[in-house]
Amino acid sequence: MKTTRIISSLATLSLILPASVQAHSGHDHSSFFSGLVHPVTGIDHLIMLLAFGALAFLAVKKTSTQLSLLAAALVAMVAGMAAGLNWGAITGIEGAIAASLLVVSAALWQVFSGSQMVTRMAVALCVALIFCHGYAHGIEASGNVSMFAVAMAISASALLLLGHRLAALTSSRWLSAGVASASLAYLLVA
Template identity: 85%
Template sequence: MKTTPITSSLAALSLVIPVSVQAHPGHEHSSFFSGLLHPITGVDHLIMLLAFGALAFFAVKKTTTQLSLLAVALVALVTGMVAGLNLGEVSGIEGAIAASLLVVSAALWQVFSGSQVVTRMAVALCVALIFCHGYAHGVEATGSVSQFAVAMAISASALMLLGHRLAAFASSRWVSAGVASASLVYLLVA
């Protein structure tokens, strides 16, 4: 596998980022309003959802396929929440959420390399990591979980669509550098 400067840098930086990043403390998981706000105020979710929307835009040419990718990611998020609610805490979820920010950054870089096989694998890995974002919410859910889940799905959809639309104005592999920079700042101060 050919390494690029960005993948080498991300691999090195992943060694210094704390695995115990707590992405969710201080957020209520019990009402419609908190469900709407959390993807926006949870910086890890904000970065991941906007970046995944951009990734869907860059990864495939056909708009219907791009929107299908966003729908699949949304299903993964909600399925993860249901799994977390029913299965409970699993070690490594917070680490997977932290890693998701670096993975989506690398995927955005990769999408411009021309290798469709690697791009498909990167997109699939990002969807799996979005499942982890949902899983963490399921574990922490209290109160009106269904209201929180519906509102979170609405907000997550809006953010992915926003990232998708913004990508049309910034069609460059350097978008990944911006996502990686925002992610690293967040992970280092979280």
């Protein structure tokens, strides 16, 4: 119950952070190269992808399940991009992206703190929030969207795998504190 309150509090906090968190404006969404570099230069994506890769490693023991979680995150991102292309802007997408950074931090903490059921729900929520990251790109995409999407998926895969491997080296609940600190610093200056 305590973890649920923490996750709810973090989601509420994301709503009071600056409304100008436009994590995706000002980026080129039209070429292979821009798709390749955006997950690295888009700090929100960098944090989320590395943290989710670590979460996949820490949340489950079986390697095949870990890789399935990473694949689910990629599918969610690409599906979100397709949805954004087709449905256009919706209210709250940037807030959901801001919340995703705080939720993944809480999920990392939860891995070391308690219930497997709550951990599974937090992981599922993170995958759903990764959909929002993709959706934002779909809204802003122009030009050669398919090349941008392929390149973004390649770069995102590398970051997910890097986060996965880093968690193998630093398996500590304080990883959550580092992700939360980086997320809050980014959100406060964005």
